[in-house]
Amino acid sequence: AQSVSQHNHHVILSEAASLELGCNYSYGGTVNLFWYVQYPGQHLQLLLKYFSGDPLVKGIKGFEAEFIKSKFSFNLRKPSVQWSDTAEYFCAVIRIVISNFGNEKLTFGTGTRLTIIP
Amino acid sequence: GAVVSQHPSWVICKSGTSVKIECRSLDFQATTMFWYRQFPKQSLMLMATSNEGSKATYEQGVEKDKFLINHASLTLSTLTVTSAHPEDSSFYICSAGGTSGRSSYEQYFGPGTRLTVT
Numbered sequence: 196a197q198s199v200s201q202h203n204h205h206v207i208l209s210e211a212a213s214l215e216l217g218c219n220y221s222y223g224g225t226v227n228l229f230w231y232v233q234y235p236g237q238h239l240q241l242l243l244k245y246f247s248g249d250p251l252v253k254g255i256k257g258f259e260a261e262f263i264k265s266k267f268s269f270n271l272r273k274p275s276v277q278w279s280d281t282a283e284y285f286c287a288v289i290r291i292v293i294s295n296f297g298n299e300k301l302t303f304g305t306g307t308r309l310t311i312i313p
Numbered sequence: 314g315a316v317v318s319q320h321p322s323w324v325i326c327k328s329g330t331s332v333k334i335e336c337r338s339l340d341f342q343a344t345t346m347f348w349y350r351q352f353p354k355q356s357l358m359l360m361a362t363s364n365e366g367s368k369a370t371y372e373q374g375v376e377k378d379k380f381l382i383n384h385a386s387l388t389l390s391t392l393t394v395t396s397a398h399p400e401d402s403s404f405y406i407c408s409a410g411g412t413s414g415r416s417s418y419e420q421y422f423g424p425g426t427r428l429t430v431t
Contacts, residue, residue, distance in 0.1 A: 238424035300359055300362060308354075
């Protein structure tokens with residue numbers, strides 16, 4: 196079965212520190228990759244996505260992620276975090292199966308709680 | 314664009330009663346809607362996928378008769394938790410994706426409904 200792993204359960208950083216959150220998936224075929232953020236008391240928002248092309252994708256709020264196919268990874272990065280980045284971050288993967296077009300399912304990682312200390 | 318709403322945002326019900334949660338795509342038509350369940354400090358677990366006008370596809374371990382899903386139109390899906398028990402207390406999140414003829418690669422999430430069963 197397909198799985199998505201986020202190894203960092205809880206990350207605590209000071210403001211202006213650099214951030215990297217790990218995400219690995221197990222499916223060997225074609226995938227679409229996503230990072231979502233859930234701020235306290237709010238709903239999931241899309242940070243960025245990778246479908247194809249340049250493996251380095253830029254998202255909102257200064258976040259970026261790099262797809263490394265050989266490592267089955269899609270790590271999220273930000274060079275300088277802010278207090279407002281405190282949130283839960285979820286990596287998610289859709290495996291592309293032509294026969295299932297229109298019913299692709301997102302598989303979520305377990306999430307990483309990010310706490311930024313002012 | 315791509316706004317998804319859920320109603321109610323919060324509901325308390327007595328054990329044994331049924332609760333209906335609505336999910337609406339406000340500014341686009343969604344051929345596919347997804348229902349997730351999120352336990353505290355855990356990831357989102359897909360419960361079922363619903364396509365407009367057809368029966369929902371449930372994930373393994375999800376009781377079809379307990380979690381009734383109806384996707385009557387391209388903008389509305391409902392989840393009814395029947396004969397609710399305290400263990401059904403959770404955060405239920407819907408997402409919508411895939412306009413007609415397109416894949417559901419991109420999903421837009423609702424704000425969630427917190428259900429508490431007493």
